Amino acid sequence: MDLKELTTFQTILQEGNFSKAAAKLNYAQSTITNQVQRLEKELGIKLFKRGWDSELTAAGRIFAGEIDKLIQHWNHVAEQAKALQKEEIGTLSIGGLESLSEQVLPNSLRRFREYKPNVSCHFVIGNTVTLSRALLQNQLDFAICGEPSDPSSFRFEALYNERISFIAVNNHPLVGRTEIPFEELLGYPIIAGGTTCLYYSRLSKQFSRYTETPFLYTVSQISAIAGFVQQIPSIGAVLDSTPLPPNVVRIDIELKDSTIPVGLLQSRNDEYISSSKKLLMQYVQEELELNQSRN
Template structure:
């Protein structure tokens, strides 16, 4: 069964005769006859009474009531296939570390939807290691994160570098001081992101080099850390891009931590074509990062 056979049947029903249906579709009458014969053979029922007058059988009347739906469905599927072929319809699965969820991604996705209004997207937040595992399990197309501890299966394209900073309430004794040595923050309680975060691993290395062991709390949602330290003597450890509410300031700590590269992470060998929606979104994200202060 194909669309031409369905259209031929519908035209006969609408026009009342084979000859007028053939004229409407610009076919020879024998072509219309052959199409109906093939359709009847495929369905295993007789649609028109013999004599080839356009008189429907009982099966033909039932089929006639449904043929319009079949043609519409056929056309909808064809349009969907065209859209998928042109990369206009589909679903993108993106992963990102938390700081980008509040800054870069919302603006980037608004711009992307203007170019690809029929595309839908799924955005998962996580730390670098969890996002890398999701890519390996084919649960994400790509992620915006750091470089995983085992990068052998991935292609990582750095976009910018994150700085680890210490923050405190305005009334904290270290706020306003310049060049605060790292050891001077250790007597205070610290709050940092989860232990799987790349920056937490750097912090842990620096803490292990000193005999003073501060009390260290962990919170998986980095953006909430500034609110936990408000009106306390605790010190938060966050990324420089973390939005800070009024009354929270960065402490000028000297500690020599390495900058953390952040960029696109995808499976090695899965680079997307320049015309693809995924590549378009990646380009938009890159432009948003370049504009971000």
């Protein structure tokens, strides 16, 4: 069964007989007859009664009632296939850190939609561990995050540096001082991101250099840490990009190796980059550059 056979059957119905359908389609009448015969053979039913007039059989009437839908569906599928070949439809799945969800990713999507309005985008916000795991499981096309602890399965292109910073309420004893030695933090409860957060290993390494162990609370969502700091006399460990409420400020703590590279993470096995994926990656990188220049 092909579209020509379906169109021929539809035209016979519209014109009333074989000869008029042949004239409209610019076919010989024998061609019309052959196409109807092939269609009947493929369907395993007779569409017209004997004599090859235009009187439909009972089965033919049922098929005739669906012919318009069949042709519309056929054309829709063909158009979708052509669009997919041109990469004008489809879905992209993008992973990003929480700090990118306010401006960078929304702005990238806004620009992307202007050129690829029929490509759907699915954004997953998470930390480096969860996003890199999703990449390995082929659940993401790419991610903007830190470099995984085991980078062997990935391609990582650093785009900017995040920095670890510390926060407290504005009446905390450490606020207003400069170049505070790191060990002074150890006398206060510290609220930090969970073990899978971008900077946790850096902090753990720093803590290991001292005999005194801080009392540590963990919060999986870094942006929520400031809220805890507001209610609990403590020090919060966040990133420079973390927005703060009015009564919470950053404090000047001496911390070696406080920078964390963030960049474009892709699976090493992903060799094909579609034009849609390439365009969205370009916009994300450009928005990151704009965001860094504003900060």
